Amino acid sequence: xxxxxxxxxxxxxxxxxxxxxxxxxxxxxxxxxxxxxxxxxxxxxxxxxxxxxxxxxxxxxxxxxxxxxxxxxxxxxxxxxxxxxxxxxxxxxxxxxxxxxxxxxxxxxxxxxxxxxxxxxxxxxxxxxxxxxxxxxxxxxxxxxxxxxxxxxxxxxxxxxxxxxxxxxxxxxxxxxxxxxxxxxxxxxxxxxxxxxxxx
Numbered sequence: 001x002x003x004x005x006x007x008x009x010x011x012x013x014x015x016x017x018x019x020x021x022x023x024x025x026x027x028x029x030x031x032x033x034x035x036x037x038x039x040x041x042x043x044x045x046x047x048x049x050x051x052x053x054x055x056x057x058x059x060x061x062x063x064x065x066x067x068x069x070x071x072x073x074x075x076x077x078x079x080x081x082x083x084x085x086x087x088x089x090x091x092x093x094x095x096x097x098x099x100x101x102x103x104x105x106x107x108x109x110x111x112x113x114x115x116x117x118x119x120x121x122x123x124x125x126x127x128x129x130x131x132x133x134x135x136x137x138x139x140x141x142x143x144x145x146x147x148x149x150x151x152x153x154x155x156x157x158x159x160x161x162x163x164x165x166x167x168x169x170x171x172x173x174x175x176x177x178x179x180x181x182x183x184x185x186x187x188x189x190x191x192x193x194x195x196x197x198x199x200x
Contacts, residue, residue, distance in 0.1 A: 048120065050142030055164035056163040056164060058169070063091070065093035068196070069106075073194075089109060092107040102173070102176070102179065105173075116144065116162040132146065138189045143189070146158060152181055155173075156172070157172070158185065161193065171192060
């Protein structure tokens with residue numbers, strides 16, 4: 001697929017979430033899933049946690065998470081700025097789209113080595129009961145829509161994607177409530193997976 005076709009395709013996908021809107025004052029940014037540090041129960045049997053059949057190596061993006069979207073992808077998503085953050089739980093990048101009312105982000109969880117098993121184990125003890133835990137797939141990779149608080153109607157959505165059995169990334173979106181935040185999180189996750197696969 002040519003860069004021009006890719007850019008146009010991504011632009012069509014992101015338009016519903018990048019619509020004009022004003023920033024939402026006074027709304028706290030939800031903590032990344034990777035930052036959750038409760039006492040973790042024993043690991044679930046491997047058969048109950050989706051396996052990553054085609055593991056990916058994301059090493060280069062741990063040091064530079066903003067490179068998870070190529071310049072072509074960022075242009076297609078109308079990214080106007082970005083910033084990185086690193087702490088003991090992982091590395092993150094937050095992009096601003098257009099006027100800044102929509103902010104997609106990626107977080108790589110590096111503090112843990114049990115991948116999606118950690119999130120499934122927490123679900124066993126009801127950790128996400130006040131939010132949501134909805135398994136899905138993104139481009140053939142096991143994924144979960146997951147958060148401690150359900151703010152999807154307010155324009156916040158978190159999608160975690162397993163890229164190998166030890167590592168996941170979280171695609172998150174903050175956008176005005178009129179936009180489809182979870183569609184946006186999925187669109188960004190698909191683009192990130194493409195970047196990692198191609199080693200761009």
